[in-house]
Amino acid sequence: LNNTVEQFTESIFSTMTKMAMENKAINLSQGFPDFDGPSWVSDLAVKALKEAKNQYAPSMGVLSLREAIAHNYARFYNYQVNPLSEVVVTNGATEAIFCACLALLNPGDEVVVLEPFYDSYLASIKLSGAKAIPVTLKAPDFHFDIEELKAAISDKTKLLIVNNPHNPTGKVFTAEEIKIIGDLAKKHDFYLLSDEVYEFLTFDVAHKPTATYEDLKERTITISSTGKTFGLTGWKIGWAIGPAALIKAIHNVHQFSTFCVAHPLQVAMAEALMKMDEYLVDFRADYKKKKELLVTGLKELGFNVLSPKGTYFAMALLPEGENDIDYCKKLIVEKKVATIPTSAFYIKSDEGSRMIRFCFAKKDETLLGALENLKH
Numbered sequence: 001l002n003n004t005v006e007q008f009t010e011s012i013f014s015t016m017t018k019m020a021m022e023n024k025a026i027n028l029s030q031g032f033p034d035f036d037g038p039s040w041v042s043d044l045a046v047k048a049l050k051e052a053k054n055q056y057a058p059s060m061g062v063l064s065l066r067e068a069i070a071h072n073y074a075r076f077y078n079y080q081v082n083p084l085s086e087v088v089v090t091n092g093a094t095e096a097i098f099c100a101c102l103a104l105l106n107p108g109d110e111v112v113v114l115e116p117f118y119d120s121y122l123a124s125i126k127l128s129g130a131k132a133i134p135v136t137l138k139a140p141d142f143h144f145d146i147e148e149l150k151a152a153i154s155d156k157t158k159l160l161i162v163n164n165p166h167n168p169t170g171k172v173f174t175a176e177e178i179k180i181i182g183d184l185a186k187k188h189d190f191y192l193l194s195d196e197v198y199e200f201l202t203f204d205v206a207h208k209p210t211a212t213y214e215d216l217k218e219r220t221i222t223i224s225s226t227g228k229t230f231g232l233t234g235w236k237i238g239w240a241i242g243p244a245a246l247i248k249a250i251h252n253v254h255q256f257s258t259f260c261v262a263h264p265l266q267v268a269m270a271e272a273l274m275k276m277d278e279y280l281v282d283f284r285a286d287y288k289k290k291k292e293l294l295v296t297g298l299k300e301l302g303f304n305v306l307s308p309k310g311t312y313f314a315m316a317l318l319p320e321g322e323n324d325i326d327y328c329k330k331l332i333v334e335k336k337v338a339t340i341p342t343s344a345f346y347i348k349s350d351e352g353s354r355m356i357r358f359c360f361a362k363k364d365e366t367l368l369g370a371l372e373n374l375k376h
């Protein structure tokens, strides 16, 4: 076996969902909704299937989808992207991250990652032969120490990965923080990969793509997907956008990893993206209510919850002396509620062992059921 692959273990999201099922626990662990995505979007997919859009799609992505993606960046963020050369459609954000790492990194390169971070980053970096250099975001507000960030940068730094809004902390980076990161990228000439899959899930703060900050477009790859936004995580429609030369390189990897993305789903998503405004209003309002339901409920039960500004996750700081893995096990077995131990998101600091993550992309009755279980 490949030496790197041999080090990989089962993703924490699979492990916890499996444990939730084995223990018949309410699953607030893996991030996916327990309700279906909008039926008007599924109907569009049925229509595309019937229209026989069932052969290979263009490798870069169906043109109408690339145009819809570009159209949305223009109208939501005043960010102009050329759909012909600056967008590639991938199998979810996960494949975009993987292809971007393989396309940009050489063995020996270094990638600065802000921990806690989504588990696929490390695997993608390692499979590229590069090395992850972690900088720890410090609880409870998950700020980074500027000196620590500067110290993590070397002449081998090729890339920095920022996830905004941030899983698992629910942090939304401030403009000042992104400017600091951007200035360092310009000064030391490295690329930025900005994972923005939760772009539409912010509460009372606006999302601003990293690429729209001054002079960052030319060195930023923006990654997003429709899994969170439409509650259709199983569709796996994502993309990378960025300068044409970088997108060409990312597409070269995509071409030989999967070649293309499910054709009828792309056709449907192209139409859905053009018609999403009304849906977005309800989507945001619903998630805000769910956040409040869970956060308030957990607080009332005595949890030290760190209220999120974005994403569909909330972290809780555990009481002194508790450890995340044991605590999660106890919650699953004794309280029948599954969560995520956050140490899985860290490679340097042991801060993660002091926290657990709850997902609130769940029906109200599921959230209420979990709160009820935790009460006893």
Ligand code: GLN
Residues within 6 Å of the ligand: 011, 013, 014, 029, 030, 031, 032, 118, 167
């Ligand atoms: N991103 C989701 C989470 O954080 C999980 C995705 C996955 O299961 N790979 O829970």
